[in-house]
Amino acid sequence: MADTVPLVTSTEGVEGGVGLTALLVAAARAIETHRPDSLAQDIYAEHFVRAAQASAHWPVRLDQAPGGDTSPLWGRFARYFGLRTRVLDDFLLRSVRSTGIRQVVLLGAGLDTRAFRLDWPVDCVIFEIDREGVLAFKHEVLDTLSAEPRARRVPIGTDLRADWAGALTATGFDATAPTAWLVEGLLFYLPHAAETALIDTVDRLSAPGSALAYEVKLERDLMAYRDSPLYTSTRRQLGIDLLDLFSREPRPDSVARLTDRGWTASVHTPFDFTHRHGRGPLPEENDALAGNRWVFADTYPVSCMDPAVPPVRV
Numbered sequence: 001m002a003d004t005v006p007l008v009t010s011t012e013g014v015e016g017g018v019g020l021t022a023l024l025v026a027a028a029r030a031i032e033t034h035r036p037d038s039l040a041q042d043i044y045a046e047h048f049v050r051a052a053q054a055s056a057h058w059p060v061r062l063d064q065a066p067g068g069d070t071s072p073l074w075g076r077f078a079r080y081f082g083l084r085t086r087v088l089d090d091f092l093l094r095s096v097r098s099t100g101i102r103q104v105v106l107l108g109a110g111l112d113t114r115a116f117r118l119d120w121p122v123d124c125v126i127f128e129i130d131r132e133g134v135l136a137f138k139h140e141v142l143d144t145l146s147a148e149p150r151a152r153r154v155p156i157g158t159d160l161r162a163d164w165a166g167a168l169t170a171t172g173f174d175a176t177a178p179t180a181w182l183v184e185g186l187l188f189y190l191p192h193a194a195e196t197a198l199i200d201t202v203d204r205l206s207a208p209g210s211a212l213a214y215e216v217k218l219e220r221d222l223m224a225y226r227d228s229p230l231y232t233s234t235r236r237q238l239g240i241d242l243l244d245l246f247s248r249e250p251r252p253d254s255v256a257r258l259t260d261r262g263w264t265a266s267v268h269t270p271f272d273f274t275h276r277h278g279r280g281p282l283p284e285e286n287d288a289l290a291g292n293r294w295v296f297a298d299t300y301p302v303s304c305m306d307p308a309v310p311p312v313r314v
């Protein structure tokens with residue numbers, strides 16, 4: 001692999017708007033990778049950060065971040081993404097190893113490099129859906145690094161507010177085979193109708209024995225946390241106003257929607273996993289993470305939910 005990646009040219013999709021949030025998560029993963037007590041390893045993450053003008057000066061190690069671990073952005077928020085990465089790595093690997101699922105779909109994949117860094121069964125296929133511009137940037141960086149996927153990988157550049165199911169099935173997705181779906185860090189940005197349509201589509205395309213993990217925010221009033229350290233530091237230090245990017249519409253009850261259709265679902269706070277792993281963010285005052293929930297759902301004949309982390313009531 002090349003040591004460094006110069007600034008690349010296909011940056012239109014990541015230099016602004018919601019695409020920039022993919023670089024934020026990449027920077028967090030880079031920092032997590034270099035921690036001595038790392039929860040997840042992503043050797044590609046720092047190369048994405050360095051390759052885009054907008055993020056080239058961001059820290060990729062904690063000792064490059066003013067305030068280090070006490071920084072709300074590069075300490076606590078980055079750790080949140082590190083924990084999320086680990087928990088969802090575990091979800092996907094558990095799905096393919098213990099249930100025989102061989103088809104994985106990453107919705108809003110962004111700069112997720114799981115296809116390149118996780119140890120997949122040889123016959124696994126990974127579909128990645130995101131906007132064309134984000135995937136073009138990702139490919140330019142990964143090509144420069146001569147990165148090779150560790151399973152068959154099918155990138156699909158499309159908008160998840162449109163008919164993405166058609167694009168997915170046109171590339172060989174098999175709706176008669178069970179699937180592991182991942183919707184990480186995406187639903188906040190989608191309007192109510194797009195989230196509902198996405199959940200309905202996942203349900204419709206899921207053969208029995210499928211699994212789904214996704215992240216939501218429960219706050220009725222997102223603006224209640226506008227002055228939280230997490231939102232203000234992201235706004236001031238990076239120019240990313242997450243609240244401007246999030247949909248302000250009331251959120252649908254996707255857990256109820258899935259359980260009505262026969263899915264078994266379990267809902268967790270991120271803090272459940274902080275306790276489980278012995279590191280990660282803990283609750284604090286005026287906490288923009290207070291409403292975040294990680295949902296795990298499946299249509300297994302006998303639920304394979306992990307009882308080691310008791311679910312919370314929503």
Ligand SMILES: C[S@@+](CC[C@H](N)C(=O)[O-])C[C@H]1O[C@@H](n2cnc3c(N)ncnc32)[C@H](O)[C@@H]1O
Nearest residue numbers: 021022025108109110130131159160161184185
């Ligand atoms: C915060 S990033 C998360 C990326 C990735 N899941 C991860 O955790 O690294 C949000 C991603 O959602 C994608 N996204 C947001 N709205 C989208 C839409 N309408 N259609 C396709 N992708 C979208 C963005 O392009 C971005 O890559």
